[in-house]
Amino acid sequence: MERLRALVRILPRVAVAVGAGALLGLAYQPHDHPWLAIAAVPLLLAMLNGVSMKGGFLVGAGFGITYYAVLVPWLTVIGGDAAIALAILEGLFYGVFGALASQTLKHKLWILWVPSLWVATEYATGSVPFGGFPWGRLAWAFADSPLGRLASLVGIAGLSFVIALLGVLVYAVLRRRSALSLRAVSLVAGIAIVGLSGLVTLSTEGNGKTVTAAMIQGNVPGKGLEFLGRARTVTKNHMNATLDLEKQVEAGSQVKPDLVIWPENSTDIDPYKDFETKQDIEAAVQAVKVPILVGAVTEGPGPNERQTTGIVWDPATGPGQRYAKRHPVPFGEYIPFRDQLLPYIKRLEMIGRQTIPGVGPGLMPIKGVMYGDLICFELAYDNVVSDVAKGGAQILIVQTNNATYGDTGQPEQQFAITRMRAIETGRTVLIASTSGISGVINPDGKVEHKSGQFVPDVYVAKVPVRDQKTLATTLGGWPQWILTGLGILGAVLALLARRKPRTEDPGNPPTTTPDRETVPV
Structure with missing residues (x-):
């Protein structure tokens, strides 16, 4: 009976946490209200203050499940059950966060431990299971904010820490029982963080060399999943768009590119084995007389296997360098x-052959310039981006295919992630999509060109070749590892402290109120 009463007492907190999760989901594209992230964090912490670990898990899970339900409704294109399953899976990570944060809030260094624990949670969601799903990081919402510039210094994980810290500082200021000194320090620290971020300058200057590149968006014959059965049409669309570009070059209305970029899945038919597909690519390459980076699905390496690749197709030597997607x-x-699953879930048969991950970063030297190739979703994975940035990529390329999720908000979210990667690495990013969004993002994250969706689009850009590495690139994964370690350390210290009698709430006047779900926030 007592357990039932405890559950009834915790439900109002869970309900408020659900609202906080919805607010956080609205911080991202296509809604684009990043300040809601800083509001959602303190609201969640208020609901976690004074609850048990079990209560914290329920509060955190309610927050996380709602957060992902609002963030990725586009997954319903695959199926409502898939969207629900993903929201529950990712939400449970925040359940663990809630359980640990409910105890960490009692520790005297909670202002440091809690945002570090948030970074640890993002690290976990982006790592497991099956390589993780790093789509819900706080940093992704801040491409248009001065705070976003900090990614060039501390990386994506470091920026998520700063945003979570701002939320924690807001909570410290508004917390009813916070000491005046704690409120004052928190207020000053928050203002200082925001103010100093505005002083960060992002350079866009190159090494004196430039590259002219053409992004080809040939478009697809339909939305959703049905486009997958029209592979030849997609390839011919990109061939025809490239031939039209060459006509404009010959007429003098367009600048001749040094490189042409086709998107992921610009051919779903292996050009090494299919003569017609190879002919279409050759026709385009011979017309423009410059290399084309082709997005192709190739057969192998084993039976009933395939790889999603970027292939440099040269007008003189044909197909050469090849990068296979590392994070399918x-x-x-x-x-x-x-x-085990196919006999029970027939819908999975639509996926077809297994995509086998590639080995090694997508570093491609083309005509004296080092490009870093990233394919679609994998630009959200730190290790993939870090490998090409540290490996000497002077320009980043994103080959993507968002046709399945067109007009659902997913392409806008991916474009925002790409902008943050441009800021983090200090590199121009050239994006080619089958159906949108294609574009050009400058090294400071500003958008030079952004195409519409489900329309043909050809854009030629002259962009700087850059050698200088950002501090974030130099540091690599260290900020994330250190912050994750601090978060885990804080949780461990808080759990160890549970065995000791506690007479006062850190930063607050002494209180004898028992630490239960009934403690007023």
Whole structure:
């Protein structure tokens, strides 16, 4: 009976946490209200203050499940059950955060431990299972904010820490029982963080060399999943768009590019084995007389296997350098536990052959310039981006195919993530999509060109070649590892402190109120 009463007492907190999760989901594209992230964090912490670990888990899970339900409704294109399953899976990570944060809030260094624990949670969601799903990081919402510039210094994980810290500082200021000194320090620290971020300058100057590149968006014959059955049409669309570009170059209305970029899945038919597909690519390459980076699905390396690749197709030597996508999407490009699941979930048969991950970064030297190739979702993974940035990429390329999720908000979210990667690495990013969004993002994250969706688009840009590395690139994964370690350390210290009698709330006047769900916030 007592457990039932405790559950009834915690439900109002869970309800408020659900609202906080919805607010956080609205911080991202296509809604684009980043300040809601800083409001959602303190609201969640208020609901976690004074609850048990079990209560904290319920509060955190309610927050996280709602957060992902609002963030990724586009997954319903695959199926409502898939969207629900993902929201529950990712939400449970925030349940663990809630359980640990409910105790960490009692520790004297909670202002440091809690945002570090948030980074640890993002690290976990972006790592497991099946390589993780790093789509819900706080940093992704801040491409248009001065705070976003900090990514060039501390990386994406460091920026998420700063945003979570601002939320924690807001909570410290508004917390009813906070000491006046704590409120004053928190207010000054928050203002200082925001003010100093506005002083960060982002350079866009190159090494004196420039590249002229053409992004080809040939468009697809339909939305949703049906486009997958029209592979030849998609390839011919990109061939024809490239031939039209060359006509404009010959007429003098367009500048001749040094490189042409086709998107991921610009051919779903292996050009090494299919003569017609190879002819279409050759026709385009011979017309423009410059290399084309082709997005192709190739067969192998084993039977019933495939790879999603970027192939440099040279007008003189034909297909050459090749990069295979390192982070294929589980249940989108391959099926974990395939033999066990296929007999029960027939819809998975639509995925077809298993996509096998590639090995090594997408570093491609073309005509004296080092490009870093990233394919679609994998630009959200730190290790993939870090490998090409540290490996000497002077310009980044994103080959993507968002046709399945067109007009759902997913392309806008991916474009925002791409902008943050431009800021973090200090590199121009050239984006080619089958159906949108294609574009050009400058090294400071500003958008030079952004195409519409489900329309043909050809854009030629002259962009700087850059050698100077940002501090974030130099540091690599260290900020994330250190902050994750601090978060875990704080949680461990808080759990150890549970065994000791506690007479006062850190930063607040002494109180004898028992630490239960009934403690007023």
